[in-house]
Amino acid sequence: MLDMSKTAPGADDAITTDALIIGAGPVGLFTVFELGLLDIRAHLIDILPKVGGQCAELYPEKPIYDIPGFPIVTGQGLVDNLMQQIEPFHPTFHLGEMVEGVETLGTPEAPLFKVTTDAGKTFMAKTVLIAAGGGSFQPKKPPIPGIDDYDGSSVFYAVRRMEDFRDRSILIVGGGDSALDWTLNLQPIAKRVTLMHRRDEFRAAPHSVEQMRALVAEGKMDLVLGQVTGLKGEGGNLAGAVCRANDNSTFEVACDRMLPFFGLTMKLGPIADWGLNLAENLIPVDTEKFETSMPGIFAVGDINTYPGKLKLILSGFHEGALAAQKVHRYVYPEKKLLFQYTTSSSSLQKKLGVNA
Amino acid sequence: MPKITFIDHTGEARTVEGETGATVMETAIRHGVPGIDAECGGACACATCHVYVDDAWLAATGTPSSMEEDMLDFAFDVRPNSRLSCQIRVTAEVDGLVVSTPERQA
Numbered sequence: 001m002l003d004m005s006k007t008a009p010g011a012d013d014a015i016t017t018d019a020l021i022i023g024a025g026p027v028g029l030f031t032v033f034e035l036g037l038l039d040i041r042a043h044l045i046d047i048l049p050k051v052g053g054q055c056a057e058l059y060p061e062k063p064i065y066d067i068p069g070f071p072i073v074t075g076q077g078l079v080d081n082l083m084q085q086i087e088p089f090h091p092t093f094h095l096g097e098m099v100e101g102v103e104t105l106g107t108p109e110a111p112l113f114k115v116t117t118d119a120g121k122t123f124m125a126k127t128v129l130i131a132a133g134g135g136s137f138q139p140k141k142p143p144i145p146g147i148d149d150y151d152g153s154s155v156f157y158a159v160r161r162m163e164d165f166r167d168r169s170i171l172i173v174g175g176g177d178s179a180l181d182w183t184l185n186l187q188p189i190a191k192r193v194t195l196m197h198r199r200d201e202f203r204a205a206p207h208s209v210e211q212m213r214a215l216v217a218e219g220k221m222d223l224v225l226g227q228v229t230g231l232k233g234e235g236g237n238l239a240g241a242v243c244r245a246n247d248n249s250t251f252e253v254a255c256d257r258m259l260p261f262f263g264l265t266m267k268l269g270p271i272a273d274w275g276l277n278l279a280e281n282l283i284p285v286d287t288e289k290f291e292t293s294m295p296g297i298f299a300v301g302d303i304n305t306y307p308g309k310l311k312l313i314l315s316g317f318h319e320g321a322l323a324a325q326k327v328h329r330y331v332y333p334e335k336k337l338l339f340q341y342t343t344s345s346s347s348l349q350k351k352l353g354v355n356a
Numbered sequence: 357m358p359k360i361t362f363i364d365h366t367g368e369a370r371t372v373e374g375e376t377g378a379t380v381m382e383t384a385i386r387h388g389v390p391g392i393d394a395e396c397g398g399a400c401a402c403a404t405c406h407v408y409v410d411d412a413w414l415a416a417t418g419t420p421s422s423m424e425e426d427m428l429d430f431a432f433d434v435r436p437n438s439r440l441s442c443q444i445r446v447t448a449e450v451d452g453l454v455v456s457t458p459e460r461q462a
């Protein structure tokens with residue numbers, strides 16, 4: 001074994017791994033399986049707090065009809081099955097973290113990468129598999145004129161430290177679980193919380209909606225129906241929001257903090273800074289190994305492109321299987337790879353923990 | 357085939373022929389009409405196919421389902437005549453339909 005701490009000075013607390021998968025969508029998850037069959041253990045990183053990528057975040061309840069062997073399976077159902085399928089290979093998940101940097105330390109023949117996340121973790125990986133789909137999920141920013149001037153000073157899309165909101169007049173916009181949860185969590189410490197939604201119906205969990213309505217009835221917070229159309233303030237310090245009611249009248253809400261919750265959208269994110277060749281925000285790969293312009297870095301699933309590419313889950317599964325073969329050559333340069341079936345190979349069955 | 361007119365945020369109108377049974381979103385994408393992103397491909401999961409239905413056509417296009425209303429929460433500048441165009445079917449009844457697209461989808 002290579003002593004990573006010696007080859008990479010200053011990276012003593014780094015997590016070393018043979019394969020690092022960026023993105024825990026369906027393709028990243030199934031790649032764990034294909035790597036596992038070849039004795040390669042993987043770590044996965046995803047910016048979302050949960051696994052499953054688009055299937056889990058965008059359409060957990062909706063049916064998918066084109067997964068081979070499953071006439072019908074929901075987005076979440078597929079993710080649950082994949083998690084069960086990769087269980088024998090004990091992947092390590094790092095959720096709620098975004099990969100920011102990928103740095104090349106090795107050589108094309110013996111690649112080694114230093115990968116860093118926004119949570120301050122460092123990985124030393126022999127191979128990197130980018131399964132980043134449509135990019136990292138990030139909060140949608142409402143197209144309110146001038147909103148960027150307040151970004152990070154008065155307007156926030158997530159609550160990192162509740163203390164930053166103590167004694168503030170907070171305007172929370174939205175009608176889902178994030179909006180309701182933060183309304184209930186911040187209400188006790190805020191000077192005043194106003195929840196604004198475009199209609200008097202909420203997608204959030206019914207008991208949070210009840211709690212919110214009770215607080216409104218007790219006069220402890222405000223619920224306002226309408227939409228924010230403009231912001232008032234100076235130098236990044238928000239003073240109020242200009243709003244439109246559903247009858248088209250205009251009104252203002254005084255506030256010095258705003259938290260808009262309009263769901264998530266996928267943005268390419270830091271991948272653009274890793275020195276890879278890109279083609280219209282996608283990563284070109286070959287169709288033999290699904291390797292990128294950098295030896296040792298692979299791209300599988302929605303994030304890659306090649307002639308004839310289809311952004312389908314089944315294509316991503318195939319890509320992961322082929323990429324794993326080349327990963328094996330980097331991880332075990334001395335070992336010869338035998339082609340085997342899970343049905344009949346006792347060695348594969350042993351890895352899977354099933355009876356031979 | 358039913359005709360559908362899309363008016364973009366600058367006021368430019370484009371009239372195209374829709375296929376009966378397709379959706380208004382699909383009609384826009386097939387004809388390269390700008391202003392509709394349709395990131396989720398019509399699964400009512402992205403709200404980037406938001407349009408405003410011309411008042412004269414509100415009755416013919418019907419009202420949004422509760423799933424569509426939930427997804428409209430993710431759109432911006434939502435008005436009483438807001439719809440997600442992947443949820444409006446092209447039928448003979450909507451021949452002549454006029455919809456406007458917002459300045460930004462997401």
Ligand SMILES: Cc1cc2nc3c(=O)[nH]c(=O)nc-3n(C[C@H](O)[C@H](O)[C@H](O)COP(=O)(O)OP(=O)(O)OC[C@H]3O[C@@H](n4cnc5c(N)ncnc54)[C@H](O)[C@@H]3O)c2cc1C
Pocket residue numbers: 022023024025026027028045046047048052053054055058059063064065066097098099100131132133134135136137268269270271300301302303311312313314316395396399401
């Ligand atoms: C509504 C809808 C319906 C669909 N229906 C079908 C269907 O019927 N059949 C079908 O085959 N496909 C369907 N698809 C497409 C399918 O969901 C995608 O092809 C699939 O999710 C791609 O998987 P993936 O693992 O490549 O990427 P994704 O599912 O996009 O997952 C990528 C993950 O990587 C993470 N990530 C990205 N960058 C970073 C970073 N820098 N750091 C950390 N994490 C990062 C993201 O947060 C995300 O969770 C549908 C898509 C949608 C939206």
Ligand code: FES
Pocket residue numbers: 381393394395396397398399400401402403404405427440441442443
């Ligand atoms: S295309 Fe995504 S909601 Fe209509």
